[in-house]
Amino acid sequence: MSCLRLCGISAIWFVLHSTAVQGETAAFNLQAPATSLARLEYDLHSMLLWVTGLIFLLVSGVMLFAIVRHRKSRAYRARTFHENTTVEIIWTVIPLLILLAIAWPATRAVLSQKSTHGEDMTIRITGYQWKWRYDYLDDNFGFVSHLSTPRTGTAAGAALPEHYLLEVDEPLVLPTGRKVRLLLTANDVIHSWWVPQLGVKQDAIPGFLRDAWFMVDKPGIYRGQCSELCGKDHGFMPIVVDARSPEDYARWRDARLKQAATAADDPAKAWTLAALRQRGETVYSQNCLPCHQASGKGIPGNFPALDGSPVVNGDKAAHLRIVFFGSQRNPAMQAWGKQLSDTDIAAVITYERNAWGNHSGQVIQPAEIHALRGSSG
Amino acid sequence: MDLASNTAHGMVSAHKPQGLARWLFATNHKDIGSMYLWFAFCMFLVGGVLALCIRAELFSPGLQFFQPELFNQLTTLHGLIMVFGAIMPAFTGLANWMLPLMIGAPDMAFARMNNWSFWLLPPAMTLLLLSFIVPGGAAAAGWTLYAPLSVQLGMGMDLTIFAIHILGISSIMGAINIVVTIINLRAPGMRMMNMPMFAWASLITAYLIIAVMPVLAGAVTMVLADRHFGSHFFNAAGGGDPVLYQHVFWFFGHPEVYIMALPAFGIVSQVIPTFARKPLFGYSSMVYATSSIGVLSFMVWAHHMFVTGMPATAQLFFMYATMLIAVPTGVKVFNWIATMWQGSMSFETPMLFAIGFILLFTIGGLSGVTLSVAAVDVQLHGSYYVVAHFHYVLVAGALFSLFSAVYYWFPKMTGRMYVERLGQLHFWWSLLWFNVTFFPMHFLGLAGMPRRIPDYALQFTDFNRIASIGAFMFGLGQLIFLVNILYSLRHGKTAPQQPWEGANTLEWQIPTPAPYHSFNPPPQLETAENGVVLSMRDSGQA
Amino acid sequence: MEHPEQPLAGAYFVPAPSCWPALGALALFCLGLGAALAVNAMAWGGGLLLLGALCLLRMLVGWFGDVIGENQQGCYRQQEDLSFRWGMGWFIFSEVMLFAACFGVLFWLRLVALPTLGSLDYKWLYPDFSPSWPLQTAPQPTQSYRAMEAWGLPAFNTLILLTSGATLTWAHWGLLQGRRRQLQAGLLCTFSLGGLFLLLQAFEYHHAWTAWRLTLSAGAYGMTFYLLTGLHGLHVLLGSLILLVVWRRVRRGHFDRQHHFAFEAAAWYWHFVDVVWLLLFVLVYCL
Numbered sequence A: 001m002s003c004l005r006l007c008g009i010s011a012i013w014f015v016l017h018s019t020a021v022q023g024e025t026a027a028f029n030l031q032a033p034a035t036s037l038a039r040l041e042y043d044l045h046s047m048l049l050w051v052t053g054l055i056f057l058l059v060s061g062v063m064l065f066a067i068v069r070h071r072k073s074r075a076y077r078a079r080t081f082h083e084n085t086t087v088e089i090i091w092t093v094i095p096l097l098i099l100l101a102i103a104w105p106a107t108r109a110v111l112s113q114k115s116t117h118g119e120d121m122t123i124r125i126t127g128y129q130w131k132w133r134y135d136y137l138d139d140n141f142g143f144v145s146h147l148s149t150p151r152t153g154t155a156a157g158a159a160l161p162e163h164y165l166l167e168v169d170e171p172l173v174l175p176t177g178r179k180v181r182l183l184l185t186a187n188d189v190i191h192s193w194w195v196p197q198l199g200v201k202q203d204a205i206p207g208f209l210r211d212a213w214f215m216v217d218k219p220g221i222y223r224g225q226c227s228e229l230c231g232k233d234h235g236f237m238p239i240v241v242d243a244r245s246p247e248d249y250a251r252w253r254d255a256r257l258k259q260a261a262t263a264a265d266d267p268a269k270a271w272t273l274a275a276l277r278q279r280g281e282t283v284y285s286q287n288c289l290p291c292h293q294a295s296g297k298g299i300p301g302n303f304p305a306l307d308g309s310p311v312v313n314g315d316k317a318a319h320l321r322i323v324f325f326g327s328q329r330n331p332a333m334q335a336w337g338k339q340l341s342d343t344d345i346a347a348v349i350t351y352e353r354n355a356w357g358n359h360s361g362q363v364i365q366p367a368e369i370h371a372l373r374g375s376s377g
Numbered sequence B: 001m002d003l004a005s006n007t008a009h010g011m012v013s014a015h016k017p018q019g020l021a022r023w024l025f026a027t028n029h030k031d032i033g034s035m036y037l038w039f040a041f042c043m044f045l046v047g048g049v050l051a052l053c054i055r056a057e058l059f060s061p062g063l064q065f066f067q068p069e070l071f072n073q074l075t076t077l078h079g080l081i082m083v084f085g086a087i088m089p090a091f092t093g094l095a096n097w098m099l100p101l102m103i104g105a106p107d108m109a110f111a112r113m114n115n116w117s118f119w120l121l122p123p124a125m126t127l128l129l130l131s132f133i134v135p136g137g138a139a140a141a142g143w144t145l146y147a148p149l150s151v152q153l154g155m156g157m158d159l160t161i162f163a164i165h166i167l168g169i170s171s172i173m174g175a176i177n178i179v180v181t182i183i184n185l186r187a188p189g190m191r192m193m194n195m196p197m198f199a200w201a202s203l204i205t206a207y208l209i210i211a212v213m214p215v216l217a218g219a220v221t222m223v224l225a226d227r228h229f230g231s232h233f234f235n236a237a238g239g240g241d242p243v244l245y246q247h248v249f250w251f252f253g254h255p256e257v258y259i260m261a262l263p264a265f266g267i268v269s270q271v272i273p274t275f276a277r278k279p280l281f282g283y284s285s286m287v288y289a290t291s292s293i294g295v296l297s298f299m300v301w302a303h304h305m306f307v308t309g310m311p312a313t314a315q316l317f318f319m320y321a322t323m324l325i326a327v328p329t330g331v332k333v334f335n336w337i338a339t340m341w342q343g344s345m346s347f348e349t350p351m352l353f354a355i356g357f358i359l360l361f362t363i364g365g366l367s368g369v370t371l372s373v374a375a376v377d378v379q380l381h382g383s384y385y386v387v388a389h390f391h392y393v394l395v396a397g398a399l400f401s402l403f404s405a406v407y408y409w410f411p412k413m414t415g416r417m418y419v420e421r422l423g424q425l426h427f428w429w430s431l432l433w434f435n436v437t438f439f440p441m442h443f444l445g446l447a448g449m450p451r452r453i454p455d456y457a458l459q460f461t462d463f464n465r466i467a468s469i470g471a472f473m474f475g476l477g478q479l480i481f482l483v484n485i486l487y488s489l490r491h492g493k494t495a496p497q498q499p500w501e502g503a504n505t506l507e508w509q510i511p512t513p514a515p516y517h518s519f520n521p522p523p524q525l526e527t528a529e530n531g532v533v534l535s536m537r538d539s540g541q542a
Numbered sequence C: 001m002e003h004p005e006q007p008l009a010g011a012y013f014v015p016a017p018s019c020w021p022a023l024g025a026l027a028l029f030c031l032g033l034g035a036a037l038a039v040n041a042m043a044w045g046g047g048l049l050l051l052g053a054l055c056l057l058r059m060l061v062g063w064f065g066d067v068i069g070e071n072q073q074g075c076y077r078q079q080e081d082l083s084f085r086w087g088m089g090w091f092i093f094s095e096v097m098l099f100a101a102c103f104g105v106l107f108w109l110r111l112v113a114l115p116t117l118g119s120l121d122y123k124w125l126y127p128d129f130s131p132s133w134p135l136q137t138a139p140q141p142t143q144s145y146r147a148m149e150a151w152g153l154p155a156f157n158t159l160i161l162l163t164s165g166a167t168l169t170w171a172h173w174g175l176l177q178g179r180r181r182q183l184q185a186g187l188l189c190t191f192s193l194g195g196l197f198l199l200l201q202a203f204e205y206h207h208a209w210t211a212w213r214l215t216l217s218a219g220a221y222g223m224t225f226y227l228l229t230g231l232h233g234l235h236v237l238l239g240s241l242i243l244l245v246v247w248r249r250v251r252r253g254h255f256d257r258q259h260h261f262a263f264e265a266a267a268w269y270w271h272f273v274d275v276v277w278l279l280l281f282v283l284v285y286c287l
């Protein structure tokens, strides 16, 4: 009875694992590799699966045999041996040899993961709570990439889009066949940039730089997620890499550069309340909403309400300071001056002072923000 | 071998104290052990309910029951409560109950301090649970409490930090007690190299605890300083380093996982020989293997940090060292199997749990070896594969061994037999649903599902469903255990002094249930390996 | 309190039920909760802290009182004595690990983190930062401060602690040779020196904090300095209190040539604290 069950379990284990080795789709196994690194990891894992699977079969097989045969109910008389130096040496040395055999390819894989030199282009990736920023260092432009599928809230059963939680407003566009070096850092807490098919996972450490590399084989969309717990919305900061042929990439890049040149705001421009408020709403929903919430009510105990806040409704200098320089008390409230343009900050502050139940009617102009730059918090 | 006389002139205050005072002021290792075990079981239920909350939320994509910030608190507290509230106290409780009986000691070396070790647990756990209701909620940075995230959190984090301080004091005192009892209170004739493996395992575990709990205390104290006193230990702007936290934490954390594994090894090394009716195979190599695990566990911590970006040489060093641990652990597994080999086995509940342990712990160990290969860990770190790995070693490892131990020693502790049929049901139920719960998590991890997320992409739905169903069924099965224990405590069949044919360690040589005071003065023993008693004489009034 | 009854010959002493551990648990609960409230500047924090401290004090007095009483009644013989020795030894080992972790922090910051932050790759982040030790400023400069100097007060403090180790040994000789006056005088000297050390350290802290503006938030230099010396200072405080208790017991005629483990335990602890200071002096002040 008991042995039957054990047999059954190990059979299931084996079947599942062998399908895992053969399976093309990602249901039972690592996702299909799209870079040399990912292939290396995939093959290494397959090898490990075989080795460990065989060890498991061997161990459980011998144990099952004993369980079936050497049982009291079969009147098997127990022997009394309890030592045998030879077998003990054998089963110390053989695992050692197996491990040595694993260590060799494993070492080579580690070394190639680490060889980040000789890159064709460099992307700086910055993790923020809860979004990624990509800077094309060779071309001097960059953008922020946010989750773009809707949050379902608590409404269950609503039809979810195909790439639920794995879609962003601006993917990282890259050329295929080029060695891309990533320079990772973070702004607030540790994040981790992980795209399974590219074979890359690297923590982004605030205040420090880390690097990683990959070279995408063929065009396609590759999706991943932040994989280091980074607070409330850790599950909501996806990564999408859009790999294009070098020609397509060049076209995209030129368009992007042109756009960057025209979109720059005139810092001296004086805005109207309505225009700033509208722009501020966008800035707010992209940057401030996760913490302070769309309702402006915050999350009691974690993030203060802005609706009715004495700071937001009081003297504007204090409001400007906390948004521009961040909070001294709680690092979660970051120094937005480093991330957002003068116009954006002016817009979001204007928005906050004129949204929900706040009706100050005040307009903050970009020039006032500009004046803060250079002064220290 | 008459022990009745031995117990008659036990300790002077032979009368049992009564009422609440018996428990609150206890100095008796059996009373304190019982409190530890009950406390641990309650915490297991609490931690389990948190796990069920997690599984309920993950039953389908979308947010159903909990907001993300609350979900992270559930995960964090599930981990902390299971590790510090359930598994560690349960092992300490068992050591309290059984060690003196197994090595012929009158009690623990410091009986009063022993009581303090226990009574520090309820306050610490109260602080942890209290943190759910303070503004900002409980700590939400994972049980690893990584800075700088833990520097951001609300006052729940402060409660957690102080709870950890108290837990640390408790475990260190408990561990000192265990070490000193084993070194100094063995009955004459119980040589170190003849001690039961459980005593060896407890000894080395206790040593690990004394060595690493202070390190954890240091780590969380620095977090506290960063939070409130303006320091920048984990902040580059002030010359600190977030990764430093991880080094300090895992210097504690990796030995910690062996703190939850070694006593399990010890239990299995008592149970298997008993039901195989054959002495433990390779006793001395077991001792050496356990010791080398104890030593190696200090040299592998950075395998939890392969993707933090360390130099290739460091990755390689930690990879090799980690892989090396498979060797002594393998020695243990092989020794257990060799013990079963050509034994005369019977399969009562303790034996079933011990066999389940070996089978499933091996799976967990082998997935550990897969993780230890740094290049592969790049894909698996921070994914559900890791969750699968550690539940195989923690639930099917630590927890199953604890069930095995409780069934095994239940007659000696209570004087009654548990209900065998319910025990068998508990085992098969747990075995089945455990695998249904945690096996699919390997696939989830491989396919790219990160851990610690309240909501997931659609392709992960099926396996999450299966895991959630499994978890609820597994949890339900634990009620069988509770019912069995509660029923048997009052109505179980009266147990003989020697309920297991093959058990021949010291605790089985005294009356059942174990008398309130035992082995004072200690008996004169003649022993063989693994604590087997060859003869015992009352040493009388020396 | 319950009176421990006389143990049997050959039996190990197991104390009677005691209320102190439960009081101790209550004390730590109050301390933990109180501290959590206090660091968040919430009501009740200070009160709970005070209550916890009082409970703890009461527990310590009562508990050690019991132990001393049992000892004087002769409950502890060789085996019990050995238990205390092992227990103290392992306790000191746990303290060693605590300090090891803190020294580890210093090593990591000085040898790994700061050189990285000051390296060429990081110039665009922290243009003016140079990782020379003692740090002149943090990577993101805050206030400027002055670093400690080894050869002033700290060197004097080293001298004090070394002397206190010697006076303690002198007291021990006195005990072993039955010269009680020497024992008393030695102990008195030792904990007075400990007290002097603490006073000087308090003065040093005050001066560094206010005049040299070396605060906890001054960056890696300041925080490791306060972490290590502060932790050590707490140990000196504890050690001095233990010595004070031992001294009082000596005045009451406790201890003889053979039985004086409490004295030895205090001495072990004191020497451990001494050794840590020497490491500190070299690693924190000199290097």
Ligand code: HEA
Pocket: A055, A059, A094, A095, A096, A098, A099, B144, B257, B258, B260, B261, B303, B304, B305, B322, B323, B325, B326, B327, B329, B330, B331, B333, B361, B362, B363, B364, B365, B366, B367, B368, B369, B371, B372, B373, B377, B380, B381, B382, B386, B389, B390, B393, B394, B397, B398
């Ligand atoms: C009881 C607890 C326990 C135990 C015993 C182990 C045992 C092992 N663990 Fe596990 N581990 C955890 C608990 C435990 N672990 C936890 C809780 C985490 C996650 C923490 C967190 O992040 O929250 C973790 C995470 C973890 C990681 C980090 C993963 C990541 O986050 O990226 C790694 C990587 O190396 C690892 C490896 C190992 C190895 C190699 C062993 C080895 O000791 C296993 C040895 C056993 C065997 C190998 C099986 C028997 C041997 C044989 C049959 C011999 C033949 C075998 C061979 C030749 C291969 N573990």
Ligand code: HEA
Pocket: B044, B045, B046, B047, B048, B049, B051, B052, B054, B055, B075, B076, B078, B079, B080, B082, B083, B087, B141, B142, B143, B144, B387, B391, B394, B395, B399, B437, B451, B452, B453, B471, B472, B473, B474, B475, B476, B478, B479
């Ligand atoms: C130490 C031991 C231990 C134990 C025993 C368990 C037991 C369980 N764990 Fe645990 N787990 C950890 C240690 C442990 N875990 C750790 C350290 C983490 C990492 C935390 C982190 O990421 O920081 C973790 C994380 C973790 C996760 C990942 C969470 C995430 O990443 O977001 C999940 C998800 O499924 C999970 C599930 C479970 C389940 C279903 C059980 C089950 O075995 C529980 C079974 C018990 C019960 C269910 C309770 C008993 C029954 C009743 C009270 C009766 C009522 C029941 C019904 C009516 C059904 N655990």
Ligand code: CUA
Pocket: A127, A128, A130, A190, A191, A192, A226, A227, A228, A229, A230, A231, A233, A234, A235, A237
């Ligand atoms: Cu960012 Cu998780």
Ligand SMILES: [Cu+2]
Pocket: B253, B254, B257, B300, B301, B303, B304
């Ligand atoms: Cu580990």
